Amino acid sequence: MSETAPVITVDVEPSFREDESSPNDKRFVFSYTVTVHNRSDHSVQLLSRYWKITQGHGKVQEVRGNGVVGKQPTITAGHSFRYTSRAVIECPVGVMQGSYTCIDLSSQASFDVAIAPFRLAGPNQVH
Incomplete structure (x- = not known):
């Protein structure tokens, strides 16, 4: 891990997918x-991901x-990369967190970027 790793921040917006979920089948879908x-x-490339659900x-x-x-996107200095994915879980609430492993393309140093925990919650959940 480089002590001068680029500053990378991550924002996540979860959303319950009622149209794809089936509570009777214990299938709750979140995008x-x-x-x-x-x-x-510096430009960086996102190489891999880790999620804990x-x-x-x-x-x-x-x-x-x-x-x-x-994709293993290259994100140039001052720019962002956005994507949408999904998770399927067995109950109406959960928490995801994780990290990305990236590489600084100027120094070739790899580093990890933490992804703060975020809540997955279906409608009317107060958990």
Whole structure:
């Protein structure tokens, strides 16, 4: 990890997908739109992702993979990359958090970017 890693921030907007969910089948679908902001003077490439999904009843799922939505995007200095993906869980509430592994294209140093926990909640959930 480089001590001078570029400043990358991540915003996430989750949304319950009622039209794709089936509570009777314990299927709750959430989409989430992620915006990765490169607030540095260097271009970076997002290489891989890690997600930890904790469902309301305690079940934990971990997801690892290359890139996001089939891409390993390069994000130039001062720009952002936005994508939408989804998660399917067995109960109406959960929490996702994770990290991206990126590389600074000028120094070739890799670094991790933390993704703060965000809530997945269906309608009328106060959990």
